[in-house]
Amino acid sequence: MSNSDFEPKIVGFCCNWCSYRGADMAGTARVKSAPNVRIVRVMCSGRVDPVFVLKAFQQGADGVLILGCHPGDCHYVEGNYKTARRIPLLKKMLEQLGIEDERVRLDWVSAAEGARFASIVNEMTAKVKELGPFRANGGG
Amino acid sequence: MPKLKMALYWAASCGGCDVAVLDINEKILDLAELADIVLWPIAMDFKYHHIEAMDDGSIDVCLFNGSVRNTEQEKIAKLLRQKSKVMVAFGSCACFGGIPALANFFNRDLAFERAYVEAPTNANTERVFPQTSTQVEEGELELPEFYDTVSALDQVVAVEYYMPGCPPPVDLILKVVDALATSSLPPPGSVIALEKTLCDECPRTKEEKKITKIYRPHEIIPEPEKCLLEQGLICMGPATRGGCGARCIEANMPCRGCFGPPAGVHDQGAKMLSALASIYDVKDEAEIARMVDEVKDPAGTFYRFGMSTSMMKRKRI
Numbered sequence: 001m002s003n004s005d006f007e008p009k010i011v012g013f014c015c016n017w018c019s020y021r022g023a024d025m026a027g028t029a030r031v032k033s034a035p036n037v038r039i040v041r042v043m044c045s046g047r048v049d050p051v052f053v054l055k056a057f058q059q060g061a062d063g064v065l066i067l068g069c070h071p072g073d074c075h076y077v078e079g080n081y082k083t084a085r086r087i088p089l090l091k092k093m094l095e096q097l098g099i100e101d102e103r104v105r106l107d108w109v110s111a112a113e114g115a116r117f118a119s120i121v122n123e124m125t126a127k128v129k130e131l132g133p134f135r136a137n138g139g140g
Numbered sequence: 141m142p143k144l145k146m147a148l149y150w151a152a153s154c155g156g157c158d159v160a161v162l163d164i165n166e167k168i169l170d171l172a173e174l175a176d177i178v179l180w181p182i183a184m185d186f187k188y189h190h191i192e193a194m195d196d197g198s199i200d201v202c203l204f205n206g207s208v209r210n211t212e213q214e215k216i217a218k219l220l221r222q223k224s225k226v227m228v229a230f231g232s233c234a235c236f237g238g239i240p241a242l243a244n245f246f247n248r249d250l251a252f253e254r255a256y257v258e259a260p261t262n263a264n265t266e267r268v269f270p271q272t273s274t275q276v277e278e279g280e281l282e283l284p285e286f287y288d289t290v291s292a293l294d295q296v297v298a299v300e301y302y303m304p305g306c307p308p309p310v311d312l313i314l315k316v317v318d319a320l321a322t323s324s325l326p327p328p329g330s331v332i333a334l335e336k337t338l339c340d341e342c343p344r345t346k347e348e349k350k351i352t353k354i355y356r357p358h359e360i361i362p363e364p365e366k367c368l369l370e371q372g373l374i375c376m377g378p379a380t381r382g383g384c385g386a387r388c389i390e391a392n393m394p395c396r397g398c399f400g401p402p403a404g405v406h407d408q409g410a411k412m413l414s415a416l417a418s419i420y421d422v423k424d425e426a427e428i429a430r431m432v433d434e435v436k437d438p439a440g441t442f443y444r445f446g447m448s449t450s451m452m453k454r455k456r457i
């Protein structure tokens with residue numbers, strides 16, 4: 001399969017209070033975004049346990065997107081700061097396991113940022129397309 | 141009561157688990173009283189064909205140490221499974237892959253390249269590697285086939301009990317010997333250790349203190365009473381099953397995680413990573429980058445004993 005026909009499956013964890021609404025906003029405003037991201041709504045980005053990310057890859061995701069409220073705006077005050085520490089450390093560990101840096105992205109999207117949501121989704125989809133499929137059972 | 145039949149075997153192991161059995165000292169006599177040993181490669185001269193000749197299920201208990209990384213180990217694991225009523229994964233290697241499973245960050249080609257070419261004691265300019273079959277004048281010589289991926293015992297055969305530890309501590313070994321003697325083994329599937337985390341049995345004081353720097357063990361001499369993680373050392377206690385008696389902690393060293401994940405935790409590395417990210421108290425990007433840099437080898441540290449049974453099992457190469 002050439003990379004141009006490859007449609008990546010990306011799991012997108014969006015927090016209920018900002019990013020999920022941002023995604024909704026993108027939908028109602030009809031901003032064009034790639035259909036590759038399957039959204040999973042979580043109450044807070046801080047709820048995204050590293051196990052969720054591992055599980056997504058184990059079950060065949062090609063990329064994982066984690067979106068939360070901007071720093072300082074988390075509905076639960078500190079949740080996204082925890083995420084901001086956890087995900088970079090997780091990414092370092094995943095690289096050691098052969099999961100490329102661009103397959104995981106953490107970013108912040110507010111309820112008003114429909115267009116920003118769409119551009120993050122499009123960028124991520126293009127990056128993962130370039131990388132090609134993740135081999136859930138592959139390697140060595 | 142008729143004497144039990146017992147087998148002890150080593151697969152991809154360092155020999156430490158066999159030595160741990162000898163470490164039960166004079167209790168080894170009780171063991172000899174209790175059981176006839178039918179196979180123990182480190183100590184006795186029984187052969188595989190002796191085992192092959194036995195009826196299925198005629199060995200009462202097999203203590204199997206080491207992980208599985210070649211065809212011979214897999215074959216013997218299957219043979220011993222067939223002949224044994226009770227299979228015990230003995231030690232961290234058999235339970236979770238252990239230290240040998242750090243090879244899952246590489247594959248066979250990379251491991252061979254390192255072992256037979258790059259390692260400084262080699263003089264192998266012709267790049268000779270072990271072959272599964274070699275013709276010599278006298279006939280064909282065979283070697284087991286080496287796998288790309290190291291597996292835990294229960295990824296190859298069914299296992300009744302797990303005895304974690306690198307190696308398992310003497311008191312847990314004696315507990316199993318006692319249970320065998322009195323026919324009071326716990327339900328199959330049990331791990332012979334505690335259900336909760338090591339932090340639960342750790343005698344050190346925890347103060348919910350946050351940290352802003354990680355130290356490597358050689359960089360500080362920690363205070364003896366306080367939680368090591370709260371002093372900035374990566375102590376695997378929050379992501380590790382209790383039951384060892386906090387033996388490393390007693391020696392003022394952080395836990396390296398050899399008892400594997402506690403009950404209900406799927407992935408020891410993910411759990412430890414979360415614990416560390418929670419206790420490390422920084423917010424801005426530059427400081428977060430510093431934290432990430434301070435954790436020198438996250439995968440090797442968090443999965444030191446558990447690559448085989450971790451969710452990813454191996455590196456994608």
Ligand code: SF4
Nearest residue numbers: 153156231232233306
């Ligand atoms: S568990 Fe530890 S002591 Fe036992 S064989 Fe493995 S490395 Fe050696």
Ligand code: SF4
Nearest residue numbers: 339342367368375377
């Ligand atoms: S982190 Fe280590 S030192 Fe601290 S309580 Fe847990 S086991 Fe004890």
Ligand code: SF4
Nearest residue numbers: 384388395396397398
């Ligand atoms: S403290 Fe940790 S590494 Fe040391 S024996 Fe106990 S479980 Fe194993």
Ligand code: FES
Nearest residue numbers: 015044068069074
């Ligand atoms: S609620 Fe949005 S990140 Fe916490």
